[in-house]
Amino acid sequence: MPASYIDEAKKQFKTDLVFKAEDVPLRCDPPAAELEVTLHGLMQMNGYIIKSLEEIAGRGANAVTYRAGKKFGHEVAKYFEKKDDVEDALRELSYILHGQYSFEPWKPGDRDDYIVEDESGTFIYLVFHDCIVRQTLRRIGEDQGGPFCQTLCGYVVGAVEEITGKRGKLEIIHTGPNACLKKLILK
């Protein structure tokens, strides 16, 4: 006779392990290769939270997610060295975003410099390659450029503001399946 589900579940979670207060985990468990289901669950849940937020709060969802991202950016970057130079700040930023987002400076073929300074401030175009936001949106089949993308904008702006001490803005120029173009403005 097959064991009942309750018996099976109880057996699965039965352990003689003694968990001591001083036990500090030395690594993530299980290994990353086994975390696919966890990652996908998290991506879907995040996606549906943002989707629901947009349905209820409308355009206000953008402000909420932008602020959340900005707080995260300020929090993460506050331990990093402060930089005045834009290139140095971008290097710090790429270090902060490592593993979640990757970007490269970009310019149209007819332009000489990546970093442009004009009366409105300093700006640079960034192409974002790896992006957990894009991955999540594609996982649940949602449009890009909505409130979830604002979390990344806020995150980058928060981190850049913390590093440079200047006011920042990140505009979404184009979103694509493989990369997105954004304009980082520093004032």
Next chain:
Amino acid sequence: MIEIKVDEDACVGCGLCVKDCPMEVFQLQNGVSYPAHPENCMGCLSCHEICPAQALEHKGVVPSRRMYISMKVCNMLRKVI
């Protein structure tokens, strides 16, 4: 620089790539798409995705990590295909 090839036999001249590309990389010439400014391509692959004829090929694009793909589904598809 990214190299773009258009399969002229496959291209139906719908102009979707011309309309979608923010960098105006493509132009319609003689009823087919032509990559007039490939130096402006940033490799977003919007055109690649939107092309109904699958007529575009990009060389030198950095592929972003595709964490959204479920390997369980891919393995099932592999068995079917």
